[in-house]
Amino acid sequence: MEKPLAVVLVSGGMDSLVALALANQTHRLALLHFNYGQISEGKELKAFNRIAEFYRAEYKLLVDLDYLKKIGGTSLIDQSLEIPSGLSNQIPTTYVPFRNAQLVSVGVSWGEVVGAEVVFIGAVEEDSAGYPDCRREFYTTFNRLIELGTRPTTHIEIKVPLIGMKKGEIAKLGIGLKAPFELSWSCYRGGPKACGRCDSCLRRLRAFQEAGYPDPLEYDVSSPRITTA
Amino acid sequence: MEKPLAVVLVSGGMDSLVALALANQTHRLALLHFNYGQISEGKELKAFNRIAEFYRAEYKLLVDLDYLKKIGGTSLIDQSLEIPSGLSNQIPTTYVPFRNAQLVSVGVSWGEVVGAEVVFIGAVEEDSAGYPDCRREFYTTFNRLIELGTRPTTHIEIKVPLIGMKKGEIAKLGIGLKAPFELSWSCYRGGPKACGRCDSCLRRLRAFQEAGYPDPLEYDVSSPRITTA
Numbered sequence: 199m200e201k202p203l204a205v206v207l208v209s210g211g212m213d214s215l216v217a218l219a220l221a222n223q224t225h226r227l228a229l230l231h232f233n234y235g236q237i238s239e240g241k242e243l244k245a246f247n248r249i250a251e252f253y254r255a256e257y258k259l260l261v262d263l264d265y266l267k268k269i270g271g272t273s274l275i276d277q278s279l280e281i282p283s284g285l286s287n288q289i290p291t292t293y294v295p296f297r298n299a300q301l302v303s304v305g306v307s308w309g310e311v312v313g314a315e316v317v318f319i320g321a322v323e324e325d326s327a328g329y330p331d332c333r334r335e336f337y338t339t340f341n342r343l344i345e346l347g348t349r350p351t352t353h354i355e356i357k358v359p360l361i362g363m364k365k366g367e368i369a370k371l372g373i374g375l376k377a378p379f380e381l382s383w384s385c386y387r388g389g390p391k392a393c394g395r396c397d398s399c400l401r402r403l404r405a406f407q408e409a410g411y412p413d414p415l416e417y418d419v420s421s422p423r424i425t426t427a
Numbered sequence: 428m429e430k431p432l433a434v435v436l437v438s439g440g441m442d443s444l445v446a447l448a449l450a451n452q453t454h455r456l457a458l459l460h461f462n463y464g465q466i467s468e469g470k471e472l473k474a475f476n477r478i479a480e481f482y483r484a485e486y487k488l489l490v491d492l493d494y495l496k497k498i499g500g501t502s503l504i505d506q507s508l509e510i511p512s513g514l515s516n517q518i519p520t521t522y523v524p525f526r527n528a529q530l531v532s533v534g535v536s537w538g539e540v541v542g543a544e545v546v547f548i549g550a551v552e553e554d555s556a557g558y559p560d561c562r563r564e565f566y567t568t569f570n571r572l573i574e575l576g577t578r579p580t581t582h583i584e585i586k587v588p589l590i591g592m593k594k595g596e597i598a599k600l601g602i603g604l605k606a607p608f609e610l611s612w613s614c615y616r617g618g619p620k621a622c623g624r625c626d627s628c629l630r631r632l633r634a635f636q637e638a639g640y641p642d643p644l645e646y647d648v649s650s651p652r653i654t655t656a
Contacts (some may be wrong), residue, residue, distance in 0.1 A: 259494075259498075261494040261497070266489060274513060295536045295581075296535045296536040298576065299532040299535070300480045300533060300536060303528040307495075307498055307526070307529060310524035311498050333575060336572065337570065346559065346568055348525055349524075356521055389608055
């Protein structure tokens with residue numbers, strides 16, 4: 199019997215890559231990537247395309263959310279806000295207001311059209327820098343919303359298989375699934391090599407450190423590396 | 428004391444106009460309009476701009492959801508699907524999968540940035556052609572989602588003041604609030620005059636008939652007019 203179809207949100211980063219590696223075990227793949235004017239978009243899109251090729255995705259959709267630039271309010275888009283270096287438990291300036299609700303809604307919309315039964319998202323609660331829309335309950339509630347807001351014949355469920363995991367466990371899981379981490383991109387800055395200093399790089403480096411494996415990505419060696427969290 | 432700020436979703440049609448007329452009683456206005464490649468967009472955008480001017484809106488935002496064209500699956504965008512004439516209780520081909528979730532999410536996102544406390548939407552349950560995302564429960568659940576998915580300091584509530592009303596009551600309410608119906612546009616087709624035959628025109632004509640007032644909009648007189656529902 200043919201595997202069912204899954205939409206997977208693929209940013210190009212390590213979490214979504216591992217969610218994709220999991221989805222690939224059980225589902226045919228429809229991969230969705232967003233461009234919302236983030237500074238690192240060029241690198242992320244390249245990562246997305248290479249990852250999609252690696253997994254021989256059946257469908258691929260690139261969605262422009264240009265309007266997020268107009269809405270602003272986040273340092274991932276607005277170059278006048280500083281991208282923080284180092285780790286913090288505060289909601290950082292890289293937070294895009296209610297962003298995940300928008301991304302997930304698009305995933306469900308596309309899922310309804312292409313006939314997917316699930317939408318995989320690599321959201322992580324504990325290590326996700328305090329973004330309010332990365333919590334398990336957010337997705338539980340979202341599933342209720344899908345039930346209410348789609349055709350009676352449509353049954354799409356959001357799956358967040360990494361939500362309760364620690365970053366080190368995610369790295370380990372991905373290594374076990376042979377996820378091509380060398381194709382992924384996590385750095386918020388869009389330089390030729392990952393900066394090794396932004397929140398996202400630090401979390402990734404710590405993840406591989408915890409997993410006890412080397413990160414196959416190249417980092418800017420002139421950057422100070424992580425010491426302790 | 429200064430009135431609080433409200434985001435109002437304004438399509439240019441009669442329902443959102445009446446929701447706006449209500450919001451205007453109690454709130455300062457941030458008006459939001461969407462272009463998603465719908466056939467009638469030119470007329471709708473013109474209606475939006477004239478309505479925004481009429482109400483002297485403090486903020487105005489035009490959001491392009493171009494990607495909905497790529498997702499397709501609806502006759503409002505895909506010219507190869509036929510726009511149905513006449514009324515029906517089936518979910519029509521004009522349904523955009525999970526569209527309102529996307530529109531509302533954008534409204535909340537913008538609301539968080541501009542500091543709004545409510546998002547007004549002119550959704551109508553009973554007369555809304557069976558769209559699954561026009562039900563009260565959908566919005567109740569959405570409010571829970573906002574609470575979970577925004578900053579702890581953000582409190583934005585979706586208001587759907589027309590949700591339980593009949594179309595005739597909405598027309599009456601708008602007339603009482605002196606809503607400029609002559610500036611609005613409801614027709615799914617984008618002709619020089621409203622066609623008077625599509626689902627949306629028929630519902631509007633019936634609404635004014637029920638309210639016992641003439642619709643100030645011009646209709647294509649060569650079109651057959653509504654007889655009985």
